[in-house]
Each structure stands twice: as C-alpha cells, then as structure tokens.
Amino acid sequence: MTKPDRYAVLGNPIQHSFSPEIHQSFAAELGENISYEKIEVPIGQFAEKAEELLDEGYKGCNITLPFKLDAYKFADKLTERARSCGAVNTLVFGNKILGDNTDGIGFVTDITSRFGFNITNASILVLGAGGGVRGLLPSLLEQNPKWIAVANRTLERAQTLADVFGVDAIPYEATAAEHFDLVINATSTSLSNIVPPVPESVFAEVSLAYDLVYGAEPTPFMELAKKGGAKKVADGLGMLIEQAAESYADWRGTRPDTSKTYDLIRRLIRERAAK
Structure with missing residues (x-):
C-alpha cells in the first residue's frame, strides 16, 4: 500500500x-x-x-x-x-x-461565500491590533472597502498598523460616532469570556459582526452584537x-x-x- x-x-x-x-x-x-x-x-x-x-x-x-x-x-x-x-x-x-x-483569504472567503457579505465599499471596524489583524488587512484591502478603522485599547499599537497598511486608527470610545457595515473582533476577550470595550450602539447598523474566536456557544462579543442590532453574527470556525x-x-x-x-x-x- x-x-x-x-x-x-x-x-x-x-x-x-x-x-x-x-x-x-x-x-x-x-x-x-x-x-x-x-x-x-x-x-x-x-x-x-x-x-x-x-x-x-x-x-x-x-x-x-x-x-x-x-x-x-x-x-x-x-x-x-x-x-x-x-x-x-x-x-x-x-x-x-x-x-x-492563508488567514486573510480564508476570512474573506467565509464572509463572502457563506454570508454573502460584499466587502467592496463597506465600512469596516477591526477590534484589536495583534498579529491576527496583520493577517486580515491585506486581503480585506484587496476587496476595496470604503474604509477600515482599527480600534485598540492602546492606540499606539493601532496607529502602528494604520501606518503600515494605510488604514485608520481610532480609540474605542470613538467607535460609537461612526457607521460600520462589518465589525471584526480580533481581540482575545472572548477567550476570557468578556466583551471588548465598545458600546452596544456600535452594532446598530452592522450587517455582520464576526468574532475570530470560535466555540460551542455564541461568544460574548456575538451576544453583544446581536443585542446591539447586528443583522448577522458569526464565530471564526x-x-x-x-x-x-x-x-x-x-x-x-x-x-x-x-x-x-x-x-x-x-x-x-x-x-x-x-x-
């Protein structure tokens, strides 16, 4: 054999x-x-x-x-x-x-094929500024979104990514003043069973809220997004x-x-x- x-x-x-x-x-x-x-x-x-x-x-x-x-x-x-x-x-x-x-193309394929989300001209909020975000941004940018904002507890880390990839860095407290079509949780908060520090109102007009963490039950981020009005929520499986x-x-x-x-x-x- x-x-x-x-x-x-x-x-x-x-x-x-x-x-x-x-x-x-x-x-x-x-x-x-x-x-x-x-x-x-x-x-x-x-x-x-x-x-x-x-x-x-x-x-x-x-x-x-x-x-x-x-x-x-x-x-x-x-x-x-x-x-x-x-x-x-x-x-x-x-x-x-x-x-x-393959992380970025895997993410793009999942949200476009399984959820029918159109990234082109979309406003995107990414929570977190770790290595996982670096894997996502090039593939997202290839799809020509309207804009991408990276929010992080330490604004300097978000600004570092913003400078490298040509996106915007904003503090968490500024997210409520903006409109987003897609919100991505790339923080580790769901692993600790807590939510990232964004207000529920951020999700009022969101078409898809996506947590990179996955599990048997909806993550705290997914629950917050659903409560805030997100049309669809998903984990990272x-x-x-x-x-x-x-x-x-x-x-x-x-x-x-x-x-x-x-x-x-x-x-x-x-x-x-x-x-």
Whole structure:
C-alpha cells in the first residue's frame, strides 16, 4: 500500500486544534491519501522541529501561535500575501520552502461565500491590533472597502498598523460616532469570556459582526452584537476551515469543498464541549 503524504500543524499549545480532522475530511472528500498530526513545539525550537520534519519527508505544515513569525523567517521564499502581513501559517516543503499566509483569504472567503457579505465599499471596524489583524488587512484591502478603522485599547499599537497598511486608527470610545457595515473582533476577550470595550450602539447598523474566536456557544462579543442590532453574527470556525482549504490547495493543487467539513467540525466542537 502506498504510504500517505505526511503533514502536520505546529504550535504551543496545540492539543485544542481541529486541524487533523479538517484536513483528513478534505482528503476523504478528494480521495487522497494523507496523514496529518498535531505537534507541540517547545518555545524557541521551531526551526529545529521544522528541519526535522523536512528531513523526515513531510510535504508541508500549518503553523499556529506562537510560531507564525518563526515560520516567516524559516521560509526560503514567500507569497505576496505572506510578505504583506509579515507572518506565515503554511509551509510547503520542496526544493525551496514556500511560506504562505492563508488567514486573510480564508476570512474573506467565509464572509463572502457563506454570508454573502460584499466587502467592496463597506465600512469596516477591526477590534484589536495583534498579529491576527496583520493577517486580515491585506486581503480585506484587496476587496476595496470604503474604509477600515482599527480600534485598540492602546492606540499606539493601532496607529502602528494604520501606518503600515494605510488604514485608520481610532480609540474605542470613538467607535460609537461612526457607521460600520462589518465589525471584526480580533481581540482575545472572548477567550476570557468578556466583551471588548465598545458600546452596544456600535452594532446598530452592522450587517455582520464576526468574532475570530470560535466555540460551542455564541461568544460574548456575538451576544453583544446581536443585542446591539447586528443583522448577522458569526464565530471564526468558517475562517478556520476556509484558511485550511487554502493551505490544502497550496500542498495538493486542489481546493476542497468546505461545506461538509464545516458541519463535521461544528458537531465535533459541540461533542467536545459536552464531555
């Protein structure tokens, strides 16, 4: 029997990851023979582990926190979207190591295909100014929104992003005075079961409020947005699956359909939460 092509996701921590189930679902759909594992890498040892996988014949890997900058440095060459956001979440092993970042295109694909949201000419508010926002902004800007505002508790961090990407930086308290079509929560507040410090009124005319965090139940941000009048609310599971599909296409040359995988992973999340 032919040995499977080997892939992995590297992170720390990593046990929570659904990446193996996602990629095995893609492979089953396409009738391809792969193996996929999750590997917890000690902090400071990313390059050594990546070299080890390369030597063992792995075809590529996904990268999650906190190693996306390490992967950026490890790659021999970069896609334009990886270069634009300064981070890598996908490595393709070959004669040269290609680094890509599929987070932004995964987000754009999810909101445009699953929710029918039109980014062109939209007013967008992004909450938070961490590394995840860097992954989103280039792909959002490619869609020609009307404007993007980044709000952060520390305005200087938001201004740093604004200067790099040509968007606006605003303090949280200024968000209520503006109109937004899309609000993205890229803070870690939902992981702590709290809401970001924006008023409920921010969501009065919002078409879609999207939390990058996902779980078995609606996040506090989603509850706040719904209470404030947002027409649609969503968590980040769709982005997770769509960015994985882009990674799979990087490795295999074919982009899988994601609908069945989305239903599968949503069910697995609920089953894990119920244990």
